[in-house]
Structures are given as structure tokens and as C-alpha cells.
Amino acid sequence: MPKLINRQERKQHIAQAVWAVLAREGVRGVSVRTVAAEAGISTGSLRHVFPILNDMMLYSLDYSGQRFLASLTSRKVTGPLIDHLEDLLFGFVPTSNESRMYSEVVVGMLAEASNIPGVARMLQQQETELAYTYSFILSQLKAHGRIRSDIDVQYEADTLVTLLLGVHVSYMLSDQTASDQELQAPLKMHLASLKNTD
Incomplete structure (x- = not known):
């Protein structure tokens, strides 16, 4: 053993x-x-x-990626669930050393996905797991009236994952000079559009 x-x-x-x-x-x-x-x-x-x-x-890719995902998704909920969703989203934005490394690796692997068998499938699996987490949180928020009742939870979960990927690509295209505020802005705007204002 x-x-x-x-x-x-x-x-x-x-x-x-x-x-x-x-x-x-x-x-x-x-x-x-x-x-x-x-x-x-x-x-x-x-x-x-x-x-x-x-x-x-x-x-x-699987071990290190899963470890990073787990470090974020396993965080204890200590406040309003909508704030937890925001924290979970911002945790993936490349604004810390760990999340920047994650961004650099994932975007780099995406560029080479067609040359390395199995990479695309593994990245898709990680995206699916992340979307599941977002879907669960969104469904709870919807049930408690914190987000709009007309929202399609699965669609919005997939949209958040897509937005995050776009943020990572934007970060790399900016030669890693984009500010934290610039990187977080698209996510903040989208989250604001989901909230129930009644």
C-alpha cells in the first residue's frame, strides 16, 4: 500500500x-x-x-484543474447565496496568481486541443461540472425569488461558463494587462440583469 x-x-x-x-x-x-x-x-x-x-x-490537466475548481466550489456559504455566486464567478477571473495560472494554462490548452487527443473532452467535462454548480445555485436563487422567475436556469448556467471563458481569452489577448475591474465588468453586468428587482 x-x-x-x-x-x-x-x-x-x-x-x-x-x-x-x-x-x-x-x-x-x-x-x-x-x-x-x-x-x-x-x-x-x-x-x-x-x-x-x-x-x-x-x-x-485533470488533476490540477480539478484541484483549482474544488478550491472554489467547496467554499462555505457564509452570506447571501447571490453573493456566493458572485464570489464563485470572480474566483475564476484571472485576478490572483492561481487564477491567472489557470487562465494561461486553459487558454493555451484550448489552442492546442486539436493536437492533443483527449484534451477537448477533458476541458468540456470540467465546463460541464462548473455549469452544474452554477445551475444548482441559480435554481436555489430562483426558488427564493432572488433572480427573475422567467430565467432558464440551465441556459444561464451555460452562459456564465461561456462568459468566463471569454474573460480568460480577453485576459490573454490583452497581454495579461487587463485590470481586475475590466475583467469583472461583463460578469457583474450579467449578474445584475438576472436579479429580481420587484
Whole structure:
């Protein structure tokens, strides 16, 4: 059993190294050599865990992406649910070191999705999970009259995910110079349009 635990820890350590290389150098900068150097292990040790580079990329995207998503979606609700939804949305906006890294990696992987089998499907799965979280919160808000009664919850959940993706792309196109206010503005405006004003 300890051997399995050590192997799992090694995979996670490598995944974090891949994430760091992706954020710094982009997809084309990821190789057995660069990741091994980032992780502080030999190339032989890395190949022992991940014999195929593509498998390493997919595992890393899944592990690190899910860890970031979980860090946001598992936050305890301490105030009004509408504020929690706003916090959850803004947590994905590239305004912190962690969310900026997430943005750089996801946009970079999207650009290479057609060249790396399985990447598009994995990113779609993460989007689906995020949309489910938004859908659940929106349905609760609708039930309590906090957002408009005519809102299609699933449509709006998908719209929020699409808006977030657009924010990430805008951030990268701005050469990562867009201000926090500029990045948050589209989401604030859309959330305001959902609120029940009666």
C-alpha cells in the first residue's frame, strides 16, 4: 500500500510541475526534460511514472484543474447565496496568481486541443461540472425569488461558463494587462440583469 501512495504522490508532484511549465512556457514548452527539471527528478523517474507524454499532459490537466475548481466550489456559504455566486464567478477571473495560472494554462490548452487527443473532452467535462454548480445555485436563487422567475436556469448556467471563458481569452489577448475591474465588468453586468428587482 505505501508503494501505491508514493506513486500517487509522485504523479501529483509531476502534475504540478507540468502545470507550472504550461503557465510559463506554453504547451510547446512541455517535454520530459522540462517537466523533470521543474519537478526536480530524473527523466528516467518521470518516464517510469508516465511512459507516454500525452498521458502525463492529460493527467496533469485533470488533476490540477480539478484541484483549482474544488478550491472554489467547496467554499462555505457564509452570506447571501447571490453573493456566493458572485464570489464563485470572480474566483475564476484571472485576478490572483492561481487564477491567472489557470487562465494561461486553459487558454493555451484550448489552442492546442486539436493536437492533443483527449484534451477537448477533458476541458468540456470540467465546463460541464462548473455549469452544474452554477445551475444548482441559480435554481436555489430562483426558488427564493432572488433572480427573475422567467430565467432558464440551465441556459444561464451555460452562459456564465461561456462568459468566463471569454474573460480568460480577453485576459490573454490583452497581454495579461487587463485590470481586475475590466475583467469583472461583463460578469457583474450579467449578474445584475438576472436579479429580481420587484
